[in-house]
Amino acid sequence: xxxxSLLAYILFAVVLLNCCFSDYAFSFVDYLSKNSxxxxxxxxxxxxxxxxxxxxxxxxxxxxxxxxxYLHRGGKTLGNFALYYQGLSFINLKEYGKAxxxxxxxxxxxxxxxxxxxxxxxxxxxxxxxxxxxxxxSHFKYIxxxxxxxxxxxxxxxxxxxxxxxxxxxxxxxxxxxxxxxDYPYFCKIHHIKIKNAFLNLSEKIKRGExxxxxxxxxxxxxxxxxxxxxxxxxxxxxxKDLMNIKSSLxxxxxxxxxxYEKNKSCYExxxxxxxxxxxxxxxxxYISGQTxxxxxxxxxxxxKYGFLNRRLKNIYGxxxxxxxxxxxxxxxxxxxxxxxxxxxxxxDSVNQNTARFLxxxxxxxxxxxxxxxxxxxxxxxxxxxxxxxxxxxxxxxIFVSRITGAADYSSEVLNNxxxxxxxxxxxxxxxxxxxxxxxxxxxxxxxxxxxxxxxLNIYSLSYIELxxxxxxxxxxxNFDVFLIYLLYKKGYYGSAINIAFTLIFKxxxxxxxxxxxxxxxxLYPKPYYGYVEKYSSKYGIPVDLIYGIMRQESLYNxxxxxxxxxxxxxxxxxxxxxxxxxxxxxxxxxPSMLYSKHINxxxxxxxxxxxxxxxxxxxxxxxxxxxxGPGAVxxxxxxxxxxxxxxxxxxxxxxxxxxxxxxxxxxxxxxxNFLYN
Numbered sequence: 001x002x003x004x005s006l007l008a009y010i011l012f013a014v015v016l017l018n019c020c021f022s023d024y025a026f027s028f029v030d031y032l033s034k035n036s037x038x039x040x041x042x043x044x045x046x047x048x049x050x051x052x053x054x055x056x057x058x059x060x061x062x063x064x065x066x067x068x069x070y071l072h073r074g075g076k077t078l079g080n081f082a083l084y085y086q087g088l089s090f091i092n093l094k095e096y097g098k099a100x101x102x103x104x105x106x107x108x109x110x111x112x113x114x115x116x117x118x119x120x121x122x123x124x125x126x127x128x129x130x131x132x133x134x135x136x137x138s139h140f141k142y143i144x145x146x147x148x149x150x151x152x153x154x155x156x157x158x159x160x161x162x163x164x165x166x167x168x169x170x171x172x173x174x175x176x177x178x179x180x181x182x183d184y185p186y187f188c189k190i191h192h193i194k195i196k197n198a199f200l201n202l203s204e205k206i207k208r209g210e211x212x213x214x215x216x217x218x219x220x221x222x223x224x225x226x227x228x229x230x231x232x233x234x235x236x237x238x239x240x241k242d243l244m245n246i247k248s249s250l251x252x253x254x255x256x257x258x259x260x261y262e263k264n265k266s267c268y269e270x271x272x273x274x275x276x277x278x279x280x281x282x283x284x285x286x287y288i289s290g291q292t293x294x295x296x297x298x299x300x301x302x303x304x305k306y307g308f309l310n311r312r313l314k315n316i317y318g319x320x321x322x323x324x325x326x327x328x329x330x331x332x333x334x335x336x337x338x339x340x341x342x343x344x345x346x347x348x349d350s351v352n353q354n355t356a357r358f359l360x361x362x363x364x365x366x367x368x369x370x371x372x373x374x375x376x377x378x379x380x381x382x383x384x385x386x387x388x389x390x391x392x393x394x395x396x397x398x399i400f401v402s403r404i405t406g407a408a409d410y411s412s413e414v415l416n417n418x419x420x421x422x423x424x425x426x427x428x429x430x431x432x433x434x435x436x437x438x439x440x441x442x443x444x445x446x447x448x449x450x451x452x453x454x455x456x457l458n459i460y461s462l463s464y465i466e467l468x469x470x471x472x473x474x475x476x477x478x479n480f481d482v483f484l485i486y487l488l489y490k491k492g493y494y495g496s497a498i499n500i501a502f503t504l505i506f507k508x509x510x511x512x513x514x515x516x517x518x519x520x521x522x523x524l525y526p527k528p529y530y531g532y533v534e535k536y537s538s539k540y541g542i543p544v545d546l547i548y549g550i551m552r553q554e555s556l557y558n559x560x561x562x563x564x565x566x567x568x569x570x571x572x573x574x575x576x577x578x579x580x581x582x583x584x585x586x587x588x589x590x591x592p593s594m595l596y597s598k599h600i601n602x603x604x605x606x607x608x609x610x611x612x613x614x615x616x617x618x619x620x621x622x623x624x625x626x627x628x629x630g631p632g633a634v635x636x637x638x639x640x641x642x643x644x645x646x647x648x649x650x651x652x653x654x655x656x657x658x659x660x661x662x663x664x665x666x667x668x669x670x671x672x673x674n675f676l677y678n
Contacts, residue, residue: 014253030352044073048082049457055085064089064098077453080110081462084119091122096129112443114469117147124159133163154187161297182208188214192326202228206235218242233272240271244285255282276306283313292320297415303347314348318358325361329649351385356393357652363400364648372404379404386512387505390521392664395671396648434483455493461560467496482511489523495556498524518676525672528557529570529598536606542613545677547571547606548618549669550627553662559598568595571605622648624666629659 032540051066067086067330073080083106103123106113113119124139139155139162147153157180164173181188182204188194190289200208205228212221222242225235243251258267258278267275279302284297299317303309308362309317321344328337341362350353363378379397388394406613438445447470454463470484470637489496501524504511514520527548554572556560567574573581575592576648581604582590595599609623616622624633633656642653651667 031377032598043190043604044070044075045078045453045457047073048075048078049459050461052085052457055089060089060092061557064093075626077449080106080113082198083109083382084113084115087119087122087126091126093127096126099123099479100130100132111303114465115499116151117143121147121152121156124156126157128163133167137163146193150184156194157184157573158187158191177554178204183211185212185217185220189217197227199222202231206232206238208240208652209235213242213245216245218246226268233270237273239273240281244281245288247285247445251285252282255285276302280310283316287320289315292323296320309347315354319348322357325358328651329361330653334365334368338362338369341365341431351381351388353388353391356382356385356388358393360397361648363397367400367404376401378403386515388403390524390668390672392668399671434480437480439475444470447473455491460560463493464496464499482514485523489526490530494526494528495558498556507609511599521672521676525669525676526557527677529602532599533606536603538608542606542610543670543674545670545673547602548673549666550605550609550624551602552669553666560596561602568592569601570598571601571608573601573604573608577608619647620670621651621663621667625651625654625659625663627666628662629654629656634660 009149013586026204047070051063051070053066053332054060054063054066064086067082067089070082071079071086083102087099087103087106090096090102093586100123103119104124107116107119107123110116120139121143124136125142127136127139128135137160140160143156144153144160147156158178161176161180162172164170177193178195178199181193182200185208197205197208204303206225209221209225209228212218212224212233219242222239225239225242229235229239239409240251240254243254255278258270259275259282262265267273267278267550271278279298283295283298283302286292286298295316297321299313300308302313307629321340325337325340326332328340342357344355344358345362351359359378359382363375366372366375366378379401382388382397383394383401386392439461447466450469451466454460467484469487481500485497485501485504488494488500503522505515525548527544533544533547533551537547551557551570554567555570558571561570561572563572565574570579575595578590578592582588583606587594587600595604609627612626612631613625617635622634624636624640637654640651641655642650651660651663654663
């Protein structure tokens, strides 16, 4: 890691003049280098890393001692994390008195700690074990009031009930048990907690019935709400939803009885809602029952009568229509497919991620039917959206526009022309905002110090938590975020840079103009480990851009990435595939841990990609699909199910949603790399 002098941080304003995104000036202030902050004792920080590794490995006694050593030596930057994991170590060792002391100290000393709610939760658990029930109740009540997770709130409520019972305050104990029974049916089911419904009043029965509905206990919801349905419209509506979800024929009887009157009066008097809401439920009933034609007719009726469909009904309408369009395309019925697509635009004429496939395929059909100018209009609608521009449909629209107009590398021309503002000027502005925010906010400054320490210790799980907290603290200062993205990119934290960048772009329309900036795109589509990639690209005769396209999707350039499917490293090689590749490449001492090596992982991934390209005659989309689903599955689809060599249609007809999405994303990555760097 490149080291910067201490003066680099102090003399920020001077050095900043050379720190820009220009191709000609690239003097980078090393904010994230461990030597740019003299107060960090990295010998001591090494003790923290050792302690953290001990904790993760389950060596809790060792971890507790090492965290104590870090704090005893004066460790402050990561003091909150040290206390937190020391407390958890004591809980795992069942030394609850020590855990109580450490976690109480943490809660008092660090009220803004990123894991503060977790701290209070574990503190309450340790207090339960030590018999400090009054304090336990207080802390669990804090969790009940503030936790967003129902599983955590229900656990806390149950422990409050038990604590009151131990204190022999049975009135309050019964109060919390009743509340638990009403609000958390699933928790009560798995813990066998029962209360007679006769002890519940009208509003409590309705609340209990509603929560049973939300937890998918539809039959029980009906049973309890039947006793109060005559007195309450809300109870009747919940029963109707229950009947819909269990696909009961009684649902249609009740709905038709309500809807036979044109005006809203009947539905409103009985259920407290208008006819439109009941029609919504009826459409969903037919959809979950598999009666797509009836669903389609109701949705068309709603659209004609009320002039719109809500988001959920639009999605249902789109799903039904899309399956029919694919059948038309598969059988070559272009006119029928065009008619269906046109009907979709009457329902939803927006341009977004949900509608892009409809716009794209309408453009393809128009081109095939000879209406090239009209086809260009629909392709350009997608291309004009900055959010869609580098998606699969945006890239494919670029390709079709180039084919129709005869213009080569159209996207590259757009990126390299006057659309791009000088990033040198932009970077200076953002760097100034960054410096100002850091200097004027003590809490932010402290978090940034902590982030630096965690990044330099390669503790990425905690780094990203601090990083998101920093970004949230500056939610109204997007210039700060942009420069932070740049810092992360320059120090090789590509995944974090990309995640924050996309959060920024999706949340703020004003910053989507950065997607027209080539230098910003190079942050989103970097070329790390280029020496290895170029070496094995040449050796196996596969495009550099394809290797990066897969690497970006598989691991987001993280060499220590490990998936639930046991895939390892940059290109996510599973051990069995690793052994196969090793036997064919002469790596006779192979073991799966070697896949964490950037060199070996890129070598193995490139070799495997070459074998897939050879197997499918160089067709990249088939090789990409095979990389995800396996060559056996792709060969079967190609030979038995999807006898169509047209790439776009084959991709749409892939049966597995995960593989279909994977192929689209990797192809988009490949094309972006291609026109960005070539």
